[in-house]
Amino acid sequence: MAATTDTSSYKFNHTMIRVKDPKESVKFYEFLGLKQIRKLQFPEAKFDLYFLAYDSPSAASAGRSTFDREGVIELTHNYGTESDPDYKVNNGNTEPHRGFGHTCISVDNIQAACQRIEDAGYKFQKKLIDGRMRNIAFALDPDGYWVEVIGQKPLEATATVSTTDVTTYRMNHTMIRVKDSEKSLRFYQDVLGMSLLRTAPNPAAKFTNFFLGYAAGNVSSPVPAEGVSSAAFREGVLELTWNHGTESDEAFSYHDGNQEPQGFGHICVSVDNLEAACERFEKLNVSWKKRLTDGRMKNVAFLLDPDGYWVEIVQNEFLAGKANFDQ
Known part of the structure; x- marks a missing residue:
């Protein structure tokens, strides 16, 4: 029997933004009460990912695994930006790069x-x-x-x-x-x-x-x-x-954050069955940035919304019974 997917179990999991200095950014978001719940390191690709979320006993997603939550912020640090005096992110609110x-x-x-x-x-x-x-x-x-x-x-x-x-x-x-x-x-x-x-x-x-x-x-x-x-x-x-x-206005468009100058990267939805969800998206004739079969990472996909914003699709780890990344 073919695997199925039910959108009622989906979660708006996280929002990714690129940061210059992860120490300063993590310090700020922890000051706001968020907690670093996971760090993924990819030294071969020269970037690290920091996942922060509210995790006190009264928090809405308290104690859940990283991709079984909502309200997560993912900070992406590309090695070397912290020591580059010319590096600056696009915050999405300055013309002509709003989005x-x-x-x-x-x-x-x-x-x-x-x-x-x-x-x-x-x-x-x-x-x-x-x-x-x-x-x-x-x-x-x-x-x-x-x-x-x-x-x-x-x-x-x-x-x-x-x-x-x-x-x-x-x-x-x-x-x-x-x-x-x-x-x-x-x-x-x-x-x-x-x-x-x-x-x-x-x-x-x-x-x-x-x-x-x-x-x-x-x-x-x-x-x-x-x-x-x-x-x-x-x-x-x-x-x-x-x-x-x-x-x-036919000529009007927003900046997706992934073209230069970069800043915001994507939002992410975690799903009950990754392959079945992607098969459903395919039938709906979505626009893809990356299918599951593309590239080296076979456990994530990226859709494009009508404005070209990237929407990452990942497996809900709790529903799958295993972690998405072995780190």
């Missing part, structure tokens, strides 16, 4: 959390007091990637709270900009099996945000306070930002 936007953590007490980040000497792209949206902030990691900070409670409920507990944080979502929202929504829903969790239109600013995730995704939370979405307690959310009108 990837940010990762996002949700926190217990947002004012206290932002003050803690600032007190540690880290910079902000946007503080809470800046601009019109006073309920979100954007911290900057050592490479200048934006990390959105959102609250798990109403802003007014935490205004006088001076403490914050990183064990309650979530790696909530990853944002990418898309040219044609209809094409992207079809891809992520019909091909990858995600569900549309929420649509947030902003007609005055001429953009709409779409939030997607797997229906059985990681939601580990108390009952949300009034005015707070339960999505703030989730991991594994994908935010698609559509700037109105880009879909009708």
Whole structure:
């Protein structure tokens, strides 16, 4: 009997970004409460991979194997960049190389959390007091990637709270900009099996945000306070930002992060049966960056979404009963 695949068991596993100095980057993300759960070394190819995730007893994916989680951040370090004074990543938010936007953590007490980040000497792209949206902030990691900070409670409920507990944080979502929202929504829903969790239109600013995730995704939370979405307690959310009108501009395109200048690499979905999932994708006439049979690594594949972003497909290790990499 041929192997089958069920998208309801898929997980939005991780987001990969390239970093200049892994020591500084790991230090930053660990300061935000994430834990290095795995390191894969490929000295022959001259790069290492660092996987970080929230792993306290109260974390949504606590104790799970690397590819049986949601809300993981993968840092890719290419040897030598840390000592190259000219090396700089593309953070995805600077013209003409926009595409990837940010990762996002949700926190217990947002004012206290932002003050803690600032007190540690880290910079902000946007503080809470800046601009019109006073309920979100954007911290900057050592490479200048934006990390959105959102609250798990109403802003007014935490205004006088001076403490914050990183064990309650979530790696909530990853944002990418898309040219044609209809094409992207079809891809992520019909091909990858995600569900549309929420649509947030902003007609005055001429953009709409779409939030997607797997229906059985990681939601580990108390009952949300009034005015707070339960999505703030989730991991594994994908935010698609559509700037109105880009879909009708034939010459318009976003930077995928893998052409020069590089930065963001890919998002990753872990699946129940890797071969069966790839056979299903083939029948759906997807665009491939790498099939399972291509190259030396026969245990990963890469799809291309409508904007050319790479989507890695890997086996869920727990469901397979064995690790994906023998390191």
